[in-house]
Amino acid sequence: MPQNSLPDYRILPLDVAERMAHIKQRECVLKIDHVGKVFTQKRHQTVALEDINFDIHRREFVCVVGPSGxxxxxxxxxxxxxxxTTSGRxxxxxxxxxGPGPDRGxxxxxxxxFPWMDVCRNVMFGIEMGGTSKTEARREAMQWLQIVGLEQFATSFPHQLSGGMQQRVAIVRALAARPRVLLMDESFSALDAQTRLKMQNYLMEIWRKIDITIVFITHDLDEAIYLADRILVLKPRPGRVEEVIEVPLSRPRRATQMTSDEFLATKAHLEALIRSFGDNTEETDEGEEDFNIPLLTLVTDKAE
Amino acid sequence: MPSLAASWRLYGRTDRTARGVFGILAVLLPLLTWSAVSYLPFIWHPQILITDPGGEDYLESGMRMKRADFNRAVDEMRAKKLPAPQGIATNPVYFPSPGEVLSAFAHAFTSSAPTGAEHSITQAFGHSIRIIFWGFVISSLIGVPLGVLCGALPAMARLIEPSVDFFRYLPAPAFGALAVAILGIYDAPKIAIIVIGTLFQQILVIANTTRKLDFALIEAARTLGARGLRLLFRVVIPGILPDLYRDQRILLGWAWTYLIVAELIGTSSGITWFITQQARYQHFDNVYAAMALIGIVGLGTDMVLGLLARKFFTWKRENA
Known part of the structure; x- marks a missing residue:
């Protein structure tokens, strides 16, 4: 598809623009204030993050993308x-x-x-840590399980569940502790494509129903565009904010939007952005295009 | 049958039948070898048990001698035209047959003390088990909490592990004289030797097990608000419990290996005393019966503990 036939990804449809304005009026739940991180190994220093500055508003869905590293x-x-953090807060x-706390699940x-606890006890864990009594925690945990349709698995153990089900339990376990922000670290990347789409819809459904702000890390650009209100694009070495993209897709999202012009335009831009990072980095740990096979290497003994 | 062949391939698969067959063979083959050497006179039998001394006056019936010496005695008697000594081929006295050991074993449980022993094998063994039990319990009461703390708290590990490492290299029997001087000659120093032999290994092994707990679980618990003692008791301890249990099984075996040394300290006692005493009277069948008893009880406890582990820690087995 030719690039120029797509609309500009920066042009938000009216309803989306309205929604973004609305979100920005809400109070800021999570503030990343000039955060920097340097890893020191012996005398070698690696700057992982440099001066990250970003505000996340209440009930916003933010995805963070970027190449590995x-x-x-x-x-x-x-x-x-x-x-x-090395600097900032x-x-x-x-x-x-x-340090970690129950306000950030x-x-x-x-x-x-926890493999030694059944599903219900897993969900109860965070509730009990908040000081709720056991019977009350059990009642709440069962309600959470009902929300994700796993109440009949309450007494199963994690190893008896499929990956998607385990991840659903992990999500409600985090939510049951009543955090302000839900942090998700490539949470769906271990799932197969179909389960992943189902889980994405699940997550958006839960997010719509309760008061939660979500920060979702992913390397899957489709996933980021499909889920996010705003996408934070990080540039590698050192990690800096390259761009903040407001996703021009209206809500509620459906899988059919993944072929819309807005979606494709955003994806094309993101892909170009991330490809541009690959060029000026010397040490990349992923398979690159310029991966030369010496001419004399005998790959096959079948002559063409 | 193809599964039997597959069992001999590197990393091959086994099935129920193959495992059963090999399990039975594992017991049967050593027993068959032992029986063959004991009952088939042409395999070994390097000695002659005299049944009739004949004309040779330095021989007595019931005596064992080398086959070559016996043949020389027979030749001498024949030359002197005196009645030749009679005898049957036999194994040395230290190599009793399975039947003899079995009857000594059965005898041990039915009769009171054999010749030269003040206690029967069961009384002696009961005493040994008491020593092991208390030694292991005392060691675990100190070693398990300390090990878990060393594994979970970096400060504890730094403070305690260097000195534990130092004591670990001192052989437990070296503490024998000291233990007797401090604790007297009866059971206390024996228990102390078992504790010393087990405790230092226990602290290090359990600390290591604690450190190996999947760190992601700790992080998950932290983001759910778990800290301090609740993190320790709700996540760390349940998480390491199956491995801790396995460590304790191995360490119990370790405690047994210190038993013999421990029982020689002060007034010798228990199964060790029984074994040394019976060996002195050349009752090697009793010696083997006592040794077999240790092995059987050891294997038996371990199998029972193993079965219990399968019952308690289903989640671990199916996760692995």
Whole structure:
């Protein structure tokens, strides 16, 4: 498809523009305030993140994309409090945070359910840590399981569930602790394509129903465009904010929107952006196009 | 049958039948070898058991001697035209047949003390089990909490592990004289040796197991608001429990290996005393019966503990 036949990705349809304006009026739940991160190994220093500055508003859905090595996983681990910042700070509802806490729930790529607890006990864990009594926690956990349609699996153990089901449990386990922000670190990348689409719809459905702000890290551009209100594009080495894209798709989202002009225009732009990063980096750890096979290498003994 | 062949291939698959067949052979083959060497006179039988000394006056019936010496004695007697000594081929006294050991084994449980022993094999063994039990319990009461703390708290690990590593290399029996001087000559120093032999390994092994808990689970628990003691008791301990249990099984075996040394300290006692005493009287069938008893009880406990683990930790088995 020729590039110029697509609309400009920056032009928001009216309803989307209205919605974005609305979101920006809401208070800022999560503030990333000039965050920098330097990893020091012996005398070698790696700048993972440099001066990241970003405000996330209440009930907003933000996706973070970038090529591998851009520090997006480091960023979400800093947001969760699992990693310290070298400079700058994270504020939740205006209060600086230190270390992990129940106000920021996290869903990991690996499901990380507690394998010795049944599904219900897993969901109860965060509720109980908040100081709720066991009977009350059980009641709440069952309600959460009902929301994701897993109440009949309450007494199953994680290893008895499929990957998609485990990830659904992991999501409600995080939500049950009543966080302000839900952080998702490539949460669906271990799932097969069909399950992933189903999970994306699930997540948006839950997000629509409850008061939660979501930060979602992914390397899948389709996923980012499909889910996000805004996409934060990170540039690698050092990790910096390259661009913030407001996704020109109206809500509620449907899989059919993935072939719309707006979607394709946004994707084309993102792809071009990410490809442009690949050119000026010396050490890339992923398979590149310029991967030369020496001429003399005998690949096959069948002569053409 | 194809599964039997597959079992001999590197990383080959086995099925129920093959495992059963090999399981039975594992017990049967050593027993058959032992029986063959004991009962088939042409395999080994390097000695002659004298049944009738004949004309040779230094021989007595019931005596064992080398086959070559016996043949020389027979030749000498024949030359002197005296009655030749009679005898049957036999194995040395330290190699009793399965039948003899079995009857000694059966005898051990039906009769009181054999010759030279103040206690029967069961009484002696009961005493040994008490020593092991207390040694292991005391060691675990200290070692398990300390090991878990060392694994979970970096400060504890830095403070405690260097000195544990130092003591770990001192052989437990080296503490024997010290233990007797401090704790007297009866059971206390024996228990102390078992504790010393087990405890230091236990701390390090359990600390390592604790460190190996999937860190992602700790991180997940932290983002759900778990900290401090609740993190320790709700996540760390349940998470390592199956591995901790397996470590304890291995360490219990370890404790057994210190038993013999421990029982020689102060007044010797228990199964070790029984074994040394019976060996002195050349009752090797009793010695083997006692050794077999240790092996059987050890294997038996481990199998029971293993079965219990399968029952308790289904989640671990099916996750692996």
């Amino acid at each position: 851009c520090g997006k996983s480091t960023l979400i681990r800093i947001l969760a409090g699992l990693e310290d 994270i504020l939740v509802d205006g209060q600086p945070v230190n 996290m869903v990991f790529q690996k499901y990380t359910l």
